[in-house]
C-alpha cells in the first residue's frame with residue numbers, strides 16, 4: 370500500500386516539511402539523494418514526490434490527490450515518464466543508465482516532465498556513475514532525479530556534490546514496532562527488538578536468530594534464580610550463562626536483556642503495562658513486581674549499567690557477572 374503524505378510526515382517530519390516548501394515555492398531540486406537506514410521510508414517518499422510533481426490536481430500545491438490518472442499510474446508502477454532503476458544483479462550497470470538517458474532524450478510522453486529514481490544508488494558501477502554524472506551535470510528543465518541509499522559513504526563525492534541530500538532519521542521505537550509487525554515479526558517480540566536497536570535490518574535478523582531466542586530464556590531464568598539464593602544463581606551462571614554469552618558483544622546483549630526485565634518491572638509498578646517489552650512474560654512479571662520496590666529496581670538497574678561499563682573496559686567476564694549477581698541480590702529487599 371502506498372503511504373500518504375500524512376503517514377510519511379509522522380515518520381519523517383523534517384524531510385516532508387522540506388519537500389512541501391520546495392513544492393509550494395516551485396523550487397524542487399533537480400537531484401535529491403535520500404539517505405538513511407532501511408525501512409525509514411525513503412522509497413515511499415520518492416514515490417510521493419513523484420506523485421506530487423505529476424498530480425493533475427495537487428491540493429494546496431503539493432498534496433497529491435491519489436485519484437487522478439497520474440497518481441494512480443505511479444501507484445501502479447506504470448507511469449510512462451517515471452522510471453525506477455534498481456540493481457541488475459549485484460550492481461547498477463552503465464547499460465541501465467544509458468537506456469535511461471536514451472529514454473529521457475525523447476520528449477515526455479504525456480508532458481515535458483520526467484522523473485527517475487535510482488534505488489541502492491551506492492551499487493552503481495564506476496562506468497555507470499560516470500554516465501550518470503553527465504546526466505546530473507546537464508539537467509534538462511523538467512528532469513528530476515531521486516537517488517536512494519542506505520550507505521552514503523559509498524556514493525562518489527562528484528555525485529554527492531550535485532545532489533541535495535536529505536537524511537532520513539531512524540524510526541522511533543513505536544514506528545519501528547509497526548514496521549516490524551508489518552514485515553511478519555510476532556507482535557509479542559517486536560517491542561523487545563525495538564528496545565535493543567533502531568536498525569530494522571538488525572531487528573529482523575535478531576527476530577530470526579535462534580541464539581537470541583535462547584538468550585531471552587536464559588536471561589529470564591537468571592532473574593528467577595536470583596530471587597531464590599545466591600548460590601543457585603552462581604551455579605546457573607556456570608551451567609548456562611557463560612555457555613551462551615561467550616563473546617563480549619553477546620554478553621553485552623545479555624546484559625541489555627537483563628536490564629529490560631528490571632525496566633519492565635518498574636513499568637508495571639508505575640502502571641505503564643503497554644511499555645513492557647517482555648510481553649510474553651507479562652503474568653509472571655506482574656507477580657514479581659509485587660515483591661520488590663521501585664528503589665530496589667533502580668539500584669539493580671544501575672548495577673547492570675555499571676557491569677556494562679566494566680565489560681567495555683574489558684574486565685574479566687566471569688568476575689564481572691559474579692559481582693553483578695551478588696549485587697543484584699543485595700538489592701532485592703523483598704517486601
Ligand SMILES: [Zn+2]
Pocket residue numbers: 423424425426427433434435436437438439440441
Ligand atoms: Zn493526483
